[in-house]
Amino acid sequence: MTTADRRYHHPVSFTWWARKPSYLLFVLRELSSVFVAWFVVYLLLLVAAVSSGNESYQGFLEWSSHPLMIALNVIAFAFVLLHAVTWFGLAPKAIVLRLGSWRVPPNLILAAHYGAWLVISVAVAWVILR
């Protein structure tokens, strides 16, 4: 075609994500992956500190109780919660389970996820706090 493109292309505005709550949530969830990664790093640092003796573990605890670290971890925790909750919300859409001719209702799949989360959390808490 030789004619110039005379169509109008709407530019994607810089604030498109502020237009709808669901867009904002989407951007926040994308952002949450950074915090998920941070928790992985933090956990690895903890393991490293524990394995290299009591002194380094105490150092790790001290470092972790710095107000800035606490603030960071509180924010990270909120994002990880957001990540988990939205992930679970997606699960019943992805999983279509059939037992014979009965289709397991989506709410039950969702409940099973939260149930498993609770059980695992309790197990972990028991191991740590025992």
Next chain:
Amino acid sequence: MSETDDKHAVPDMPDTTGTITMEVARFRPDRESEPSWDSYDVPLRKEWAVLDGLNHIKDQLDGTLSYRWSCRMGICGSCGMTVNGEPKLTCSTFLTDYAPGPVRVEPLANFPVIRDLVVDIEDFMAKLPTVKPWLVSGDEEPAEDSEYRQTPAEMDDYRRYSMCINCMLCYSACPVYALDPDFIGPAAIALAQRYNLDSRDEGNEDRRDVLASAEGVWACTFVGECSVACPKDVDPAGAIQRYKLTAATQAVKDLLLPRGAR
């Protein structure tokens, strides 16, 4: 018969509760390089959809307005536009729901505008056939008078996805498509699933390369707005998430199982 005699209201003089202002995005590529707005006052009638308002404008006020429509009953999928910021079928969106107005009508977002409210849908038309949205059969030719039988339960597996009318409201609602125009998009994936989940179809493998690619289901980050926008309750977001699981399971099987057992 006088016009004030309600009991004998003449059919072409229906209930009019005043007027409503329609702000319509105009784009005339021969005259301007960006869209602009035109305002029109149209009668506010309870049975009038946004499309009726546009038809009134075109018939009575300004014959140069361009837009697409055909069936006026929510089935052809051609009248999709952005109404007060949301993607809508204008034939099934009523003016009274926006009273006292104004109602802003713009072309579908995320598509290039050709003129006024008409967008270029070439991108979607090019993507759609890449997912082979038809029954793929493995056999050479079905026997002369053979039939493919299907139980109601088997039909239920895909019925929802078969309701898609290709209106592209879902593309218009999708920020991923806005940011990454190569994303194959909600309706194309829902339509692929409409055939993947059909007991008569054998095309799963053929569709896999396109669906399981980075521009396929994995581009989707589950915003969910496509399912909100869909006028036919197709739930393309659900179709995509479901295929993600299928694709992931298949990839694991490919890795672990010998060829024959997949």
